[in-house]
Amino acid sequence: MPKHKLLYDYLTERAEDISQTWFDTLHETDPDSVYASTDPAVLTNLKKQNLAFNYQLNRIFSEEKEVYTAALEKWAFKAARDKEHLKTPIHYIIREFIRVRDLYVGHVKQFTRLHSDTVTEEDAEDIFHTLIKSFDVVIHIFIEEMYKNTNIQLEAQKELITELSSPVIVLFDNVGLLPLIGDIDTARAKMILENTLHQCSEKRITQLYIDLSGVAMIDTMVAQQLFTLIESLGMLGVKATLSGIRPEIAQTAVQLGLSFSNLSIRSSLAEAIASDLTQKKG
Incomplete structure (x- = not known):
């Protein structure tokens, strides 16, 4: 026992x-x-x-x-x-x-x-x-x-939260908007890249406005992810336009030696949309 x-x-x-x-x-x-x-x-x-x-x-x-x-x-x-x-x-x-x-x-x-x-x-x-x-x-x-x-x-x-903070919003037809707000670190930048590509493909977007007016600062790694996103969108047949780049970001980009010369850039989202609509009407 x-x-x-x-x-x-x-x-x-x-x-x-x-x-x-x-x-x-x-x-x-x-x-x-x-x-x-x-x-x-x-x-x-x-x-x-x-x-x-x-x-x-x-x-x-x-x-x-x-x-x-x-x-x-x-x-x-x-x-x-x-x-x-x-x-x-x-x-x-x-x-x-x-x-x-x-x-x-x-x-x-x-x-x-x-x-x-x-x-x-x-x-x-x-x-x-x-x-x-x-x-x-x-x-x-x-x-x-x-x-x-x-x-x-x-x-x-x-x-x-990350996914909701980087939604692709359909404006009209096949035109979409990606409004970026707040701090963007490398992890979030990677998530934005993956989500944006998936959403653009799912929503059949052919023109995407990426608005940075709500972003105060980006570093080299984040900028590289942004360039990768734009290149990847191009491979999907999506034309990307950057808008709302703040002076601080522009200054940082210059200091870091980042080139935006090959990108479509507008000072504001309103200007970007108006410019594209004018071109389409013309």
């Missing part, structure tokens, strides 16, 4: 009671927390997850460390990726793990008192160490998974 098999049986018999006690004492008001949900389906799943955790946790007293650790990790990875938990602030999740841990500590203390004749001081120390360590493992996995998910969401939001 494993060293703590009696404790395993003791806790397994009380697993549902522990889970119900935890659920009955939930007190949450934050609507972003899964623990404040009033959705019956969400609450049912929450109860199932907690009870499943209890049964997996109890295995730390009946199985080898490699076996029960793998089982706990499997439960933690699955629960951490649950959409309701992903929407819940991590400090609420840690708080609930601590509440469950405290319930377990109370039951384990009761067990050691009931079996004080067979559970030595060394046994009790080993039991509590194993229990706390197991909670630490699960909490660590939750924090790590939440961190990963947060980074994924931030990257997705960053890409969306």
